[in-house]
Amino acid sequence: MLFPLPDTETLYRALLDRDPAYDGRAYVGVTSTGIFCRLTCPARKPKPENCRFFASVAECMSAGFRACLKCHPMAPAAEADPIVAALLKLLADRPGYRWGEQDLERMGFDPSTVRRSFKRHFGITFLEMARLERLRLGFETLGDGGRVIDAQQDAGFESPSAFRSAFSRLIGQPPGRLAENALLQAHWLPTPLGTMIAVTDERALHLLEFADRKALPGELKKLFELSRCSLGVGRLAPHAVLETQLDAYFTGRSPDFTIPLALHGSDFTRSVWEALRQIPPGAVRSYGEVASAIGRPSATRAVARANGANQIALIIPCHRVIGADGSLTGYGGGLWRKQKLIEIERQFTR
Incomplete structure (x- = not known):
């Protein structure tokens, strides 16, 4: 839900004071420059008659304003949520830890508040995100030629059935059905916006999706059937090309992707x-x-x-x-x- 904006005078005062209480919850569009900012932006403050206030980035964009290069108002709103920011850091520091609600309570977080915050920003809960991070470790073990039991242990799952079930929900197939020397290979790629899964053959890219996308298991299942069950976990030459080009994209060096694509559609x-x-x-x-x-x-x-x-x-x-x-x-x-x-x-x- 959008934050209900107070009157313009209050918002302008918050802009002058760079009030952090409004960060990520209200934005100002400056009509004299065509730029929109967070209220905490360090840039010189505009005159009140040149200010229009909005409750969302989408409203600013629809009004024709472009994002400020100093305060980056289009950065994920999750970064403005201290609960989310703190837990994301903990997750990055301990990727293989089996997080539970008792851990959150011990650190002084209310589990229901954490659940709502993560669902609002990411569409999944913190515990689901942590589980996905542990699955990544198992995924990498399989990609390096490890056994299913080793992948299960690296992912921190106590039972084989729980690991098979979690892996199936992500990949669309249990690990035992994945083929050795498969035509298509799925590889896990970290990016600044979250983990992505890339499926390639020896020549072209067939799929590139964020690992937490709900449609991913269905998409991988279709590829599994299309390849006549020749889907495995591993790294092929196009994966290295893709990693290089993704790094150039996210670091602002180049928006160009030249990797060949295999398109499955009408x-x-x-x-x-x-x-x-x-x-x-x-x-x-x-x-x-x-x-x-x-x-x-x-x-x-x-x-x-x-x-x-x-x-x-x-x-x-x-x-x-x-x-x-x-x-x-x-x-x-x-x-x-x-x-x-x-x-x-x-x-x-x-």
Whole structure:
């Protein structure tokens, strides 16, 4: 829910005072510059008559303002939540630890508050995120040729059945069904916005998704069937290429991805994906504009479905598509990631 904004005079006073209570909960658009900021921005303060206040980043963008380069107002809202920030740091420090509600209580956190905060920002709870991080350790063990029992122990699961069940929910298949020397190999890639899973063959990339996306198991199951059960866990040459290009993207050095893609979709769907790739980094388009670009101006809904069916995140940039009113519409990786990706790409326009 959006924070109900107080009157303009109160907000302007908060802007002058750089009041942290409003950080991530209210924004100011400066009409004289066309830029929007957090109220805690260190830049010189505008005159009151040049200020418009908003409750969300989406409202600022729909009003035509662009993000400030000093205060980065499009950074994930989760960073402004002290509970989330503290627990994310703990998770990074102890990735293999089996976190439970009793741990949260012992540290003085209310489990229900933590659960709501993480669900609001990420769509999953802290405990689910911690479980996913432990699965990553097991995933890496399998990718290095380790046994299933070793992967289970590295992931901190006490029982084989619990590990098989958790692995199946993530990958769409139990570890025992994964093939050796498989045609397609899934590899776990860390990024500044969370872990991604990349599936490639010896030549091309078939799938790139954030590991916490709810649609991921279904997408991997389709690839499993398409490859006639030839799906495994491991690292191929295209994974190294992808890692290099993702690093260049996230560090602001290059928005270009040249890795070959294997696209699984109808002719119409692939035409939409190609149109998405034509949107320049730092720019956004509406579904209607994409429909017009492929010569099907009345197919807005079909374009939206094709956008949602994209299995290669970032490289096929479905995050660059917004609502007709300028709002940040749904994104499988989470709206907080969509905000951050748009912010990252703004630097490529300079």
